Amino acid sequence: MRTGDLFELLKDGRPWTRAELAETTGLARSTVAARIDVLMRLGLVAPFGGARSTGGRPPALFALNPTAKVVVGVDVGATHVRAVLADLSGSVLGEEATDLPVADGPEVVLGWVVAATSRLAASAPHADLAAVGIGLPGPVEHSTGRPISPPIMPGWDRFDVVDHVRRSTGVPVLVDNDVNIMALGERRAHLADVDDVVLIKVATGIGAGIVSGGRLQRGAQGTAGDLGHVRVARAGEVMCRCGNTGCLEAIAAAPALAEALRGKGVKARTGQDVVDLVRGGNATAIAVVRDAGRDIGEVVATMVNLVNPSVVVIGGLLAGAGEHLLAGIREVVYLRSLPLATAQLRIEASRAGTEAGVLGAVALAVDHVLSPTAVEAASLALLEA
Numbered sequence: 001m002r003t004g005d006l007f008e009l010l011k012d013g014r015p016w017t018r019a020e021l022a023e024t025t026g027l028a029r030s031t032v033a034a035r036i037d038v039l040m041r042l043g044l045v046a047p048f049g050g051a052r053s054t055g056g057r058p059p060a061l062f063a064l065n066p067t068a069k070v071v072v073g074v075d076v077g078a079t080h081v082r083a084v085l086a087d088l089s090g091s092v093l094g095e096e097a098t099d100l101p102v103a104d105g106p107e108v109v110l111g112w113v114v115a116a117t118s119r120l121a122a123s124a125p126h127a128d129l130a131a132v133g134i135g136l137p138g139p140v141e142h143s144t145g146r147p148i149s150p151p152i153m154p155g156w157d158r159f160d161v162v163d164h165v166r167r168s169t170g171v172p173v174l175v176d177n178d179v180n181i182m183a184l185g186e187r188r189a190h191l192a193d194v195d196d197v198v199l200i201k202v203a204t205g206i207g208a209g210i211v212s213g214g215r216l217q218r219g220a221q222g223t224a225g226d227l228g229h230v231r232v233a234r235a236g237e238v239m240c241r242c243g244n245t246g247c248l249e250a251i252a253a254a255p256a257l258a259e260a261l262r263g264k265g266v267k268a269r270t271g272q273d274v275v276d277l278v279r280g281g282n283a284t285a286i287a288v289v290r291d292a293g294r295d296i297g298e299v300v301a302t303m304v305n306l307v308n309p310s311v312v313v314i315g316g317l318l319a320g321a322g323e324h325l326l327a328g329i330r331e332v333v334y335l336r337s338l339p340l341a342t343a344q345l346r347i348e349a350s351r352a353g354t355e356a357g358v359l360g361a362v363a364l365a366v367d368h369v370l371s372p373t374a375v376e377a378a379s380l381a382l383l384e385a
Helices: 003-008 018-025 029-040 107-121 161-169 178-190 252-264 273-277 281-306 317-321 324-337 353-369 374-385
Strands: 045-048 059-063 070-076 081-087 092-098 128-136 173-179 197-202 206-212 215-216 312-316 346-350
Touching: 003 029, 018 029, 029 045, 029 059, 070 107, 070 178, 070 353, 081 107, 081 353, 081 374, 092 107, 107 128, 107 161, 128 161, 128 178, 128 353, 161 173, 173 215, 173 353, 178 197, 178 206, 178 215, 178 312, 178 353, 197 273, 197 281, 197 317, 206 281, 252 273, 252 281, 252 317, 273 281, 273 317, 281 317, 281 324, 312 317, 312 324, 317 324
Parallel strands: 070 128, 128 173, 197 312, 312 346
Antiparallel strands: 045 059, 070 081, 081 092, 197 206, 206 215
16 A cells, blocks of 8 residues: 555545554555655645544554645636635645636636636645646546637637646646536535435536546546537437537527517526516516426436436526426426435535635535545655655
């Protein structure tokens, strides 16, 4: 067992004695002591008070030191960018945000990200910056972190986001699409005890972040969960921005709902207008949103049968329509999914809300820093120095 593997037992913050670690791992106490020493020199582990003696000197306890390093999590939206500084427990220490359209291009947006990261890191002079996590509002190739043909991100196609930010910050950079990031954030903040979660973002587009067996499932290239371009019955031959017809997004995403309301004589320019109309009790808007929920439920029902989650979380702008959207989704999911799959299934609105993206970006960075591979590499570098 390597130092990085031993650290897996410590990173949840629960204190351990050397004897407990030796008994659990099967390592000799001298080996455990040597590896604890390395982890303490790295700053990742620190003594923890409160061990009770059963006679003689009290045993020493050790646990994760969450203040050893800091990370920055960045949520890039269609019209905004938000960055937070956090410690290794995920606790937020500082924040910056700006209204900046992603359509301004990678040089402009990432220039702000790099500058904000520098300022945030400088506000924590006693802890080194260890990683940066970034969520982008478009498809991301997981192996490279590059956005691929993102529909609302002109100039970003195949741009090397990782290299651009890493050259300026000098630390590892992790990039994923926004809905995967939101799934990580929702789970870390509110569903830590649930291993099978699907978060569905309903906004300008529709997508899902899938956590199965406690692990985010990205698929071969990172496109798992792209629900918006699944064909649904009611969409018929409606043209989608992807170039195909009949996609869920073409009739159930925010722009489609605003267009549908305008066609019925209701003033609605944006998705927020749709939400505001529903909250204000507009009957036409409520009916349109309920129908969108049924359309989404048609696709979610298939996903429930395939993935069998314990919780389906609805997030994104249109989640602000509340129970009217959820009711439509539930109606179809419970009708069309297998009884065993829905017996204990919960379909609920996001509790993290607008915080989900940035919290997920933090989680992405922290998980990298505390991974066995990263800890082992740091341990070897320390020993070779």
